[in-house]
Amino acid sequence: MLIKLCPFPEDALPAIVGWRSDSDVNRYIRRGHRTLTEISEWYRDYFSASVNRLMAVYREAELIGYCTIEKMDVEERNCEVGLLIGAKKYWRQGIGGAALRELLRIVFADFRMHRVEARIHADNVASISCFSRAGFRLEGRLRDAKSKDGSYVDLLLYSILEGEWAGLPGIRTNEPKQSSDSTASVGTSAAGQPRAPASAASHL
Numbered sequence: 001m002l003i004k005l006c007p008f009p010e011d012a013l014p015a016i017v018g019w020r021s022d023s024d025v026n027r028y029i030r031r032g033h034r035t036l037t038e039i040s041e042w043y044r045d046y047f048s049a050s051v052n053r054l055m056a057v058y059r060e061a062e063l064i065g066y067c068t069i070e071k072m073d074v075e076e077r078n079c080e081v082g083l084l085i086g087a088k089k090y091w092r093q094g095i096g097g098a099a100l101r102e103l104l105r106i107v108f109a110d111f112r113m114h115r116v117e118a119r120i121h122a123d124n125v126a127s128i129s130c131f132s133r134a135g136f137r138l139e140g141r142l143r144d145a146k147s148k149d150g151s152y153v154d155l156l157l158y159s160i161l162e163g164e165w166a167g168l169p170g171i172r173t174n175e176p177k178q179s180s181d182s183t184a185s186v187g188t189s190a191a192g193q194p195r196a197p198a199s200a201a202s203h204l
């Protein structure tokens, strides 16, 4: 089964409304944008900047979630990423991990980032597990960094450096660019480590 990432199509924004309205999906994410108007503005304003990218996650031909690449600093070569698999029926099948591995290939191989951060709600076991499995390392706890439902919660700061990513099993750092879309296979190697993307690298 292939997991594909590509620029998020504007006509599919209603899918984000549905996912972000689901209490299971949005439990550990910022309230942020939920209505179609808010999400459309977010898309046209925030993601019109070249330093921020909104990517769609496809399972075969089905749109199942999105990834974000934010605040890309081309001087310091760092950015922040996020991941949401909105179709809950696909949770815990390795799809989040496959999407994250492909996202890392894009930020390191295509966008030439050196450091990638993720900020994760301290209770978000699924996300902590997913990002740790993909090679992210815990850097610290940001105390009371976010307010949610009237109280403050801690965020965990995770990061991965380009050398750590390049050292993961199966990673090829000099693949030729071939298409406008990008794919990865679901699964892990026999050693339980992240598996390399199935296809050649691409630009987004």
Ligand SMILES: CC(C)(COP(=O)(O)OP(=O)(O)OC[C@H]1O[C@@H](n2cnc3c(N)ncnc32)[C@H](O)[C@@H]1OP(=O)(O)O)[C@@H](O)C(=O)NCCC(=O)NCCS
Pocket (backbone or CB within 6 Å): 024, 025, 026, 028, 029, 082, 083, 084, 085, 086, 090, 091, 092, 093, 094, 095, 096, 097, 098, 118, 119, 120, 121, 124, 125, 126, 127, 129, 130, 133
């Ligand atoms: C976090 C999220 C992307 C994980 O997606 P997923 O497709 O279920 O992830 P995977 O199947 O690749 O699982 C990756 C690891 O996390 C573990 N995991 C997933 N959900 C889990 C849960 N609820 N409890 C404990 N572990 C969990 C898996 O077992 C797997 O670890 P393993 O390989 O050691 O078994 C998904 O739950 C999601 O989109 N949640 C809502 C949005 C969100 O919170 N995003 C994160 C913002 S930082």
